[in-house]
Amino acid sequence: MCVRSIRERTLMRTLIALVTALCLVIGAAAPADAAARGVLPVPGRVVGAFAPPDVRWGSGHRGVDLAASAGVAVVAPVDGVVTFAQDLAGRPVLVLAHGDTRSTYEPVVASVDVGTRVSRGQVMGVLEAGHSCAAPVCLHWGLRRGETYLNPLSLLGGEVILLSDADAAAIRGG
Template sequence: MKIRTCRGWSLPAMVLAGLLLVLAGPGPTSAEVRPGRTGWPLSGPIEVARPFDPPTTRWGAGHRGVDLAAPAGSPVLAAAAGTVTYAQPLAGRGVLVVDHGATRTTYEPVTATVPVGTRVTAGQRIGTLQPGHCPPRDCLHWGWLRGDTYLDPLRLGGAAAAPGGDGRVRLVGEAQREVAERRAAERAAAAAAAAAGLGGTGPPGEHGFVPPVAGPITSPFGMRLHPVLRVTKLHDGTDFGAGCGTPIRAPYPGRVSQVFFNPGYGNRLMIDHGTIAGRHVVSGYNHASSYSASVGQQVAQGQVIGRVGSTGYSTGCHLHLMLWLDGEVVDPMSWW
């Protein structure tokens, strides 16, 4: 099977949509045991649109799987024999998980063709690829985990994908390397700014939004083991590491639509930004110690609306940023 790495694919500043079970650990070693006979989750030539890029820290930003380019509607195949343990939509995207015993594989966005509890064999069709991942193209986000540790799924694809194999994959193309280096520099600068207590939050993103706090992303949007509840659930926003009392600033002009307390999210505030690029946009801020803006108030971009805290289900001071497009919760970093 031919494998090639897609070049020239531009990554957004922090694209982490569709990540599954986000409590990352170190990558696999050469001694990693594969679950019996394994193969690719797609038929035909394999094109790696975005490679495995595990974070350097447990809560750091990274890419905890691989994106394989394929047209929407393509059959999705089980990479190894196992039991389907999850097969349903989550945050508007179909997610499917196959348990192989010591490890499990994840597939999204997928419309499942087999129900939970089905025993499947390697290469058996388990779903159909949905559109929407890796825009403007379509692709499958494929993950492989042992417990809470993310492994490189390319090792399951066969000898051609294994390091040192005849068809060794070049995991990082030049364009991707440049983007990765730039992202690393941006994260380092943000962390330095946060440590120094600087007020600036960074330049605006694609839609004119600026980061609400100066600080690194400590937990991205996606499935993860909840640090307080200890259950696997969707992390429905992006966490920014920031000290207690750090100013939270409005990322874009809008009207404060809600301010209230929730046992899980702590002190919450929502800003309705109206229609932008044809989408109704609402942003949300959680776990704050307090808010200085009130319901109905018009806020300007960069205006302080509150202070970072640790209210609700939280293990320490941070900002949990959320975003809704047309009423559907999405990865905030897909908009910034």
């Protein structure tokens, strides 16, 4: 079993956060097939990066948190079918199936019924306060293929490039 030091884990999470931020910045450049590219489910910045666990049962952050305002519309990032839209463990959750993947959104009060086909950019519900994150209100957005958690920002398309700390600070404006 591989045990990472606190410093190594912090460095890895910082790197993941930088890559996540870069995915959003690179999203401004149109890919060759813009129709296949997804959109953000809410207008907001990433305040919690994707940090999958080292082992399937381990701790980690199995999605991204996007800062937003309570009551903001949550839209489908890609075309899909709503497969779940109700409270789960006291929180409103919506699940969208698209191909061999499915994405999750919480806390979202659905405005569409289970079985509804939605198109990219179509409103699926509204964001509610209640998810614990680094912003007053945020959307937790997850993505899975089978039992494997994926970075939901991958639905946006684009290319990932690793930045130096100085370049990342320049992008953040700091």
